[in-house]
Amino acid sequence: MEWRMLIEVLASFVGTLGFGYLFNIRGKKLLYAALGGMAAWALFLALGFWIESEVLRYFIVSLCSTVYAEILARRLKTPATTFCIINLIPLVPGGALYYTTTSALSGDLALFFPRLTNTVQLAVALSLGIVIVTAGCKLFLKKK
Amino acid sequence: MTTIEIHKLLSSVLEIEAMMIAAGAEIYRAEESARRVLEAYGMKQVDVYATTSNIIVSVETEDGAVKTHTRRVPQIATDIEKVHRLNDLVRRLSAAPIAMEAVSAEIDAVRQTPQYKTWVVTLFYGVIAAAFYLFFGGRHLVEFFASFGAGIVTGLLTFGLDKVKANKFLVKFLCAFCACMISFALKRVHCIDSVDYIIISNIMTLIPGIGLTNSLRDLFSGDSISGVLRLIEAALLALAIACGYIVTTFLFGGAV
Numbered sequence A: 001m002e003w004r005m006l007i008e009v010l011a012s013f014v015g016t017l018g019f020g021y022l023f024n025i026r027g028k029k030l031l032y033a034a035l036g037g038m039a040a041w042a043l044f045l046a047l048g049f050w051i052e053s054e055v056l057r058y059f060i061v062s063l064c065s066t067v068y069a070e071i072l073a074r075r076l077k078t079p080a081t082t083f084c085i086i087n088l089i090p091l092v093p094g095g096a097l098y099y100t101t102t103s104a105l106s107g108d109l110a111l112f113f114p115r116l117t118n119t120v121q122l123a124v125a126l127s128l129g130i131v132i133v134t135a136g137c138k139l140f141l142k143k144k
Numbered sequence B: 001m002t003t004i005e006i007h008k009l010l011s012s013v014l015e016i017e018a019m020m021i022a023a024g025a026e027i028y029r030a031e032e033s034a035r036r037v038l039e040a041y042g043m044k045q046v047d048v049y050a051t052t053s054n055i056i057v058s059v060e061t062e063d064g065a066v067k068t069h070t071r072r073v074p075q076i077a078t079d080i081e082k083v084h085r086l087n088d089l090v091r092r093l094s095a096a097p098i099a100m101e102a103v104s105a106e107i108d109a110v111r112q113t114p115q116y117k118t119w120v121v122t123l124f125y126g127v128i129a130a131a132f133y134l135f136f137g138g139r140h141l142v143e144f145f146a147s148f149g150a151g152i153v154t155g156l157l158t159f160g161l162d163k164v165k166a167n168k169f170l171v172k173f174l175c176a177f178c179a180c181m182i183s184f185a186l187k188r189v190h191c192i193d194s195v196d197y198i199i200i201s202n203i204m205t206l207i208p209g210i211g212l213t214n215s216l217r218d219l220f221s222g223d224s225i226s227g228v229l230r231l232i233e234a235a236l237l238a239l240a241i242a243c244g245y246i247v248t249t250f251l252f253g254g255a256v
Helices: A003-022 A028-047 A054-075 A081-087 A094-105 A109-140 B003-023 B027-040 B080-095 B100-111 B118-135 B141-163 B168-188 B196-206 B209-219 B224-251
Strands: B044-050 B054-060 B066-072
Touching: A003 A028, A003 A081, A003 B118, A028 A054, A028 A081, A054 A081, A054 A109, A081 B080, A081 B209, A094 A109, A094 B196, A094 B224, A109 B209, B003 B027, B003 B044, B003 B054, B003 B066, B003 B080, B003 B100, B027 B044, B027 B054, B027 B080, B080 B100, B118 B141, B118 B196, B141 B168, B141 B196, B168 B196, B168 B224, B196 B224, B209 B224
Parallel strands: none
Antiparallel strands: B044 B054, B054 B066
16 A cells, blocks of 8 residues: 555545535535545555556446446435446546647657557446446346 | 316426436436326326437327427536435325425425535635646645646636536636646746646546536437437537647647
């Protein structure tokens, strides 16, 4: 456990909490949403000890976060979107997107293409996780 | 039910559905909600079709007459608490239908959903930017506060421009532009060493993550049209943000 990781996990909690305020999430749900965002990033970092591929880790975290969102939604009788949107905020590839844009602007194509591919891969991994769980929940939990 | 009551019912259901979509609910949830409420009120053959901009509801009443209402969805402004309350209202209405006057009162109550104060939200724009500054690996005190300040400016700008109902692409562009200008200007006067983390952390507050997530949930629930509409909108918003950055770099002569 390094300092860097501790700072990142705490920052992801604060950042996610902030988004809760932006989207008008109130009461208990706000805390759960922020904890979810923190857990998502902690899981991502922890998986780094075993799995090297960032894309695969994104996919796994996205799966777990969406499951967390669906479970909480049923517990608190609120739409799953509440948590689904917020949990994955620390995983939004903002950095990757920025570096892709900078290399495009500086005309550095040798850097641009790998970065672009990486950004797209991360986004696809995130989306796949959300989609699989959403579809699965609809299939198995239809009758309730 | 009398004809007037049926019209009132349809109008109320549309109001609930439109508010749901505008507050950031998925399309299938809005359609499902309208169908459940109308069936609870004894309507036969309920047909609901919704997209992110338009809703059509058609019902067959007990005496065989067909009534159709349609409504334009107002501009989307994410409000999760409102979605929660509307969802709750739908749950109660479909379990035990109540009189039309009471439904109107309930809808009015939802409209009064409490909001966080403007200054609190503005402050959190700064807090998010500061938190993500650390998150992405920035470790410089001046840059940290610059990031916080740029976040506050973004928040103020968002509120100010929303108040005058500015175009949302323009809002994103101007926010990104201001945040980038602040960091580039600070770099120019040698207050900070690097603009990267400040810009990334401020882009985080602007990125249309909610649109993207909802677009995916819509797409894979079979609401292809709404999903595609949302996806295109998210892509255009991202492009507007990128433009803000690009314009700044050109103004500063490409000195990144």
